Amino acid sequence: MLARSPRRPVQIFAAIFGVAAVIYSYRLGADALGASEAFSAWSAAKPGIGAIARTPILYEPGKFLFYYGALHYYTRIFGLSEVSLRSMSVVLSIATLALVFALGCEMFDDNTALAAAAIWAFNPLAVVFAHTARMYPMILTLAVAQLLMLWRIRRRPSASLAVLCGVAGAALLYTHMGGILFIGAALAMLVRDYIRGRRNPMPWIAMAVTLVLFVPYVPVLRAQSETMISGHWLDWIGTQYEYPLWIKVASVLGAAAVCAWFVFGASPELDRDDRLRWVAAWTILPGLVLAAGSIAIRPAFNLRYIAPSLATAALLIAAGVAQVSVKWRNLTAAGFALVCLIMLPFDRTRAQPWREIAAQVATEGGAADPVFFEAGFVSNDNAPNVPNGGFPFGFYSIPFDYYFKGANPRIAIPGFDSAAARTTIEERVSSAGGGWLVSWKEGDAINSELPDSKRFKTVEKYSSDRLAFYRITPAHK
Known part of the structure; x- marks a missing residue:
């Protein structure tokens, strides 16, 4: 042998x-x-x-x-x-x-x-x-x-x-x-x-x-x-x-x-x-x-x-x-x-949607429509709304900007203050005639941030764990 x-x-x-x-x-x-x-x-x-x-x-x-x-x-x-x-x-x-x-x-x-x-x-x-x-x-x-x-x-x-x-x-x-x-x-x-x-x-x-x-x-x-x-x-x-x-x-x-x-x-x-x-x-x-x-x-x-x-x-x-x-x-x-x-x-992980999100912003609405991102550290679902200085520009603006090069204004809203975030969204969407929200929140947390349903129309375009994407327009539009 x-x-x-x-x-x-x-x-x-x-x-x-x-x-x-x-x-x-x-x-x-x-x-x-x-x-x-x-x-x-x-x-x-x-x-x-x-x-x-x-x-x-x-x-x-x-x-x-x-x-x-x-x-x-x-x-x-x-x-x-x-x-x-x-x-x-x-x-x-x-x-x-x-x-x-x-x-x-x-x-x-x-x-x-x-x-x-x-x-x-x-x-x-x-x-x-x-x-x-x-x-x-x-x-x-x-x-x-x-x-x-x-x-x-x-x-x-x-x-x-x-x-x-x-x-x-x-x-x-x-x-x-x-x-x-x-x-x-x-x-x-x-x-x-x-x-x-x-x-x-x-x-x-x-x-x-x-x-x-x-x-x-x-x-x-x-x-x-x-x-x-x-x-x-x-x-x-x-x-x-x-x-x-x-x-x-x-x-x-x-x-x-x-x-x-x-x-x-x-x-x-x-x-x-x-x-x-x-x-x-x-x-x-x-x-x-x-x-x-x-x-x-x-x-x-x-x-x-x-x-x-x-x-x-x-x-x-x-x-x-x-x-x-x-x-x-x-x-x-x-x-x-x-x-x-x-x-x-x-054994494939779920594909990330950032290309599709960028494409929708580019093809729907106008270049003046703001895109809103929550400032602060991305919160755990059970975490309290604690003011913090994390990502003042919004963490999700980073992947968005990698794929989207348009002129749409990027607006940071406080992720730890839903009332202030809602006010900013309503004011800017009313002025521009439309807008987009990229959020890490879910359930009641995001509902408290979305604008008044009687005055604004909100359409969920994408939703997964810790990422949701919305199109927001005035109700009369």
């Missing part, structure tokens, strides 16, 4: 890599940009780094400078089309796939790495990230790269690689606040190493470089945190859950107990180098901490914020199943990849 070629896993990975690159690149410009993607385009189009830096500080707390800065220079070369904006995510996504394979080879073996790559490559979440002009593919790339370098210098000390690892960690923090969760997981496992007598200074140097490089941003982070608490929580987290105190305490203590086990628990004889524990910590701890915080403080859990954990979960599954059976590891990887490929044609 012929021996299996040691190059075979690499060759199969190359085939997976090629297929994934094609899938990630397919139909990049078919769907209109979503509102958040248009925000990326708007940020990247700023004239310089100073203006770009103010974008997340003022309008998007929790998201930092690095992604928008990189996208700025990328789009200066390739333009601001949907394909160009999303293609950077494609590049980052295929880089992440290569890093998952490299991490598997470094921590385990080529065949486990191949299985992990097969599990991750066609995962619907990986495909969605690749097709989205947002910072989440960059978070994936930087976090997995940092883990790979950290593991290498942990086993083979290198001062130059330690510095590079520290820079990658800082870049992760400068991309998204969620990077703190992965820096924390790494520090927890390095504490474990220290307790168990592994006193290699290079990983600690890497962590020090990360923290030193991020220190200049700490005052900005403090200001952003205040904005998140006082205003931006209206957007992506919403109001505090009314859990009983004992559930909050139990969730925090439970998360702390799991963290303590990862740091202080005994290692099995078959894994004295803690390979599985490291991958498990990176995969489990960020989501666990975020979930416990969501219960104890305010809801903040979203799979996007722990995207790197989803990639390392593929390696954890491959390595974990291999402990039981190599055959089952291979079958699991092949079966999962096949199911994902079968599901891909059906």
Whole structure:
């Protein structure tokens, strides 16, 4: 019987890599940009780094400078089309796939790495990230790269690689606040190493470089945190859950107990180098901490914020199943990849309507008809009407302006003051003879904002979750 070629896993990975690159690149410009993607385009189009830096500080707390800065220079070369904006995510996504394979080879073996790559490559979440002009593919790339370098210098000390690892960690923090969760997981496992007598200074140097490089941003982070608490929580987290105190305490203590086990628990004889524990910590701890915080403080859990954990979960599954059976590891990887490929044609997100909205404004009514946008942070349905300074021009004006270049006046109305918004709409529509409203509100919230039905005719042109589009005209027209 012929021996299996040691190059075979690499060759199969190359085939997976090629297929994934094609899938990630397919139909990049078919769907209109979503509102958040248009925000990326708007940020990247700023004239310089100073203006770009103010974008997340003022309008998007929790998201930092690095992604928008990189996208700025990328789009200066390739333009601001949907394909160009999303293609950077494609590049980052295929880089992440290569890093998952490299991490598997470094921590385990080529065949486990191949299985992990097969599990991750066609995962619907990986495909969605690749097709989205947002910072989440960059978070994936930087976090997995940092883990790979950290593991290498942990086993083979290198001062130059330690510095590079520290820079990658800082870049992760400068991309998204969620990077703190992965820096924390790494520090927890390095504490474990220290307790168990592994006193290699290079990983600690890497962590020090990360923290030193991020220190200049700490005052900005403090200001952003205040904005998140006082205003931006209206957007992506919403109001505090009314859990009983004992559930909050139990969730925090439970998360702390799991963290303590990862740091202080005994290692099995078959894994004295803690390979599985490291991958498990990176995969489990960020989501666990975020979930416990969501219960104890305010809801903040979203799979996007722990995207790197989803990639390392593929390696954890491959390595974990291999402990039981190599055959089952291979079958699991092949079966999962096949199911994902079968599901891909059906796994389509709802197309964004901004092209159609722009087309209707261009073809119906006149150029003098104002388009109204609610100023303020986009509110959760249950959030109170709290005055705030978020998006004074109206968040939805950003995707609208990406597709609509007409002269129609854009009017910002206070999203937190329905009475004032209604008055403005009625006055401007009466003067112009017609108008449009783009709203994030639903139900009673939007009804209190719409003009008097006896004096105005309101026609709903589009409605979905957190987006409604109305044509408003005087009743006599």
